[in-house]
Amino acid sequence: MGEAIVVTSGKGGVGKTTTSANIGTVLALQGKKVCLVDTDIGLRNLDVVMGLENRIIYDLVDVAEGRCKLNQALVKDKRFDSLTLLPAAQTTDKMAVKPEQMKKMVDALKEDYDYVIIDCPAGIERGFRNAVAGADHAIVVTTPEISSVRDADRIIGLLEQEKQLTPPRLIINRIRQHMMKNGGMLEIDEIMNILAIDLLGIVLDDDEVISSSNKGQPVAMDPNSKAAQAYRNIGRRILGETVPLMAIEEKPGLIQKIKTLLRMR
Amino acid sequence: MSLNRPLVTLMGKKDGFVLVLDDTCAFDALLEELKQKLSQNQTRYREGPTITVKVQAGDRYLKPEQRDELTRVISSFHHLKVAAIESNVMTQKEFEEKRVREQLVSVNRVIRSGQVLSIQGNLLLIGDVNPGGTVTATGNIYVFGALRGIACAGTGDSNPQAVIAASIMEPTQLRIGDRISRTDESQLDELRNDHFLECAYVDPDVDKIVIDKLHQIQQKQIIPVMNADM
Numbered sequence: 001m002g003e004a005i006v007v008t009s010g011k012g013g014v015g016k017t018t019t020s021a022n023i024g025t026v027l028a029l030q031g032k033k034v035c036l037v038d039t040d041i042g043l044r045n046l047d048v049v050m051g052l053e054n055r056i057i058y059d060l061v062d063v064a065e066g067r068c069k070l071n072q073a074l075v076k077d078k079r080f081d082s083l084t085l086l087p088a089a090q091t092t093d094k095m096a097v098k099p100e101q102m103k104k105m106v107d108a109l110k111e112d113y114d115y116v117i118i119d120c121p122a123g124i125e126r127g128f129r130n131a132v133a134g135a136d137h138a139i140v141v142t143t144p145e146i147s148s149v150r151d152a153d154r155i156i157g158l159l160e161q162e163k164q165l166t167p168p169r170l171i172i173n174r175i176r177q178h179m180m181k182n183g184g185m186l187e188i189d190e191i192m193n194i195l196a197i198d199l200l201g202i203v204l205d206d207d208e209v210i211s212s213s214n215k216g217q218p219v220a221m222d223p224n225s226k227a228a229q230a231y232r233n234i235g236r237r238i239l240g241e242t243v244p245l246m247a248i249e250e251k252p253g254l255i256q257k258i259k260t261l262l263r264m265r
Numbered sequence: 266m267s268l269n270r271p272l273v274t275l276m277g278k279k280d281g282f283v284l285v286l287d288d289t290c291a292f293d294a295l296l297e298e299l300k301q302k303l304s305q306n307q308t309r310y311r312e313g314p315t316i317t318v319k320v321q322a323g324d325r326y327l328k329p330e331q332r333d334e335l336t337r338v339i340s341s342f343h344h345l346k347v348a349a350i351e352s353n354v355m356t357q358k359e360f361e362e363k364r365v366r367e368q369l370v371s372v373n374r375v376i377r378s379g380q381v382l383s384i385q386g387n388l389l390l391i392g393d394v395n396p397g398g399t400v401t402a403t404g405n406i407y408v409f410g411a412l413r414g415i416a417c418a419g420t421g422d423s424n425p426q427a428v429i430a431a432s433i434m435e436p437t438q439l440r441i442g443d444r445i446s447r448t449d450e451s452q453l454d455e456l457r458n459d460h461f462l463e464c465a466y467v468d469p470d471v472d473k474i475v476i477d478k479l480h481q482i483q484q485k486q487i488i489p490v491m492n493a494d495m
């Protein structure tokens with residue numbers, strides 16, 4: 001019997017889908033059987049980020065409405081045999097599925113998979129309730145911006161009311177080092193002070209994330225990218241290992257070094 | 266009815282009259298004798314300043330309309346003003362209301378954005394109020410944590426005497442009774458760099474909500490002394 005983890009944020013566009021895809025990938029890399037579930041009905045993305053769009057035959061709404069069996073809707077990943085995707089429907093809207101139906105599907109998937117990773121849509125309405133219905137654990141994604149942190153706080157409040165969930169854990173995404181240093185973004189400590197939940201990991205803002213998404217290949221596959229390292233650490237923490245936080249301090253580049261030297265004189 | 270024992274006793278004290286009412290006779294008889302007594306006394310005090318009257322009804326339960334009646338009779342004598350009507354007896358409902366009004370409710374959690382915690386009585390919150398979160402209480406609010414959202418104290422009958430205290434006071438908005446104060450960014454910076462454990466109250470001198478260190482408020486005796494049983 002596996003466990004289901006929902007990836008939420010409240011605010012849109014902060015990196016839920018990216019996080020889901022990469023966590024799924026790193027867990028598969030660790031040899032786990034993983035099923036990704038896209039619950040963003042009407043605005044599905046996870047298939048694109050995973051590069052699986054052209055393999056979709058049936059979707060989650062087809063399963064809910066009995067047009068196909070759950071297994072028929074699952075799409076096999078290109079890279080890993082142990083990784084599959086249950087895609088969202090693109091043509092209908094969120095109201096097409098009820099939370100009870102979602103829970104049934106997730107429960108069935110937990111029988112066959114070690115991890116079921118549920119990508120939640122933005123917002124706090126039906127889509128959110130669908131995504132949370134079958135989950136055992138929750139991950140909240142935020143960026144170091146005040147509006148994102150505010151929405152994360154709201155979501156944490158809602159998640160804490162779900163009795164079946166363990167306390168939610170936090171991922172701070174898209175940290176930009178130079179802005180942190182210049183005080184242009186909220187500090188990690190400041191965010192942790194307000195949200196007061198456990199930190200699962202921090203992910204730097206990394207152009208590789210966008211370019212690999214565009215290629216339909218999660219960045220976690222690229223061992224040289226900084227973000228990939230962050231996702232691997234997050235994966236290991238999900239598996240229960242204690243991994244220290246990545247040092248955020250970037251080694252100053254050559255130009256930076258010269259600048260520093262010049263200023264010193 | 267025995268005439269040798271008076272139903273109404275009027276006593277002069279330093280700060281006004283105390284009216285002791287018999288608590289076994291009929292209410293109408295009481296009113297009759299009260300009117301008589303007061304008009305007998307009237308001539309003696311008419312020239313002086315207004316005198317306050319404290320009514321002691323003993324073990325008699327007074328209905329709200331009976332309280333009104335007493336007040337009306339007493340203040341029909343222009344030199345008299347009712348300060349208080351006291352009775353040893355209250356209905357269960359009144360008792361329950363008083364109990365709820367004076368209770369201290371402790372809550373141990375974080376009030377997050379979008380959440381509202383409303384309680385009857387005084388609130389002791391062990392945890393933070395985050396930006397976008399709200400706590401309200403008919404009495405006082407004490408936050409053992411950071412107050413970064415909205416706090417409304419004295420909501421019941423718009424009590425301006427209510428106070429809001431917090432370990433870390435960085436609120437977006439405070440309301441006490443019907444007074445509202447907003448915190449702007451510059452104030453917030455000041456609050457952040459400042460001190461620990463602060464209290465907000467309505468300063469009668471400026472008729473505004475002010476935030477102050479706790480010891481200054483104790484000096485001004487704004488915080489009501491609490492009963493030991495609370």
Ligand SMILES: Nc1ncnc2c1ncn2[C@@H]1O[C@H](COP(=O)(O)OP(=O)(O)OP(=O)(O)O)[C@@H](O)[C@H]1O
Pocket residue numbers: 009011012013014015016017018019040045120121122173174175203204205206207209210213227
């Ligand atoms: N660490 C990162 N560095 C750089 N770009 C990122 C990072 N994380 C996410 N992005 C980019 O941000 C955009 C939004 O990400 P994503 O689609 O994962 O967000 P989402 O929360 O799922 O959005 P929605 O609410 O619309 O579902 C994408 O273009 C993605 O490539």
Ligand SMILES: [Mg+2]
Pocket residue numbers: 016017018040045119120121
């Ligand atoms: Mg998404």
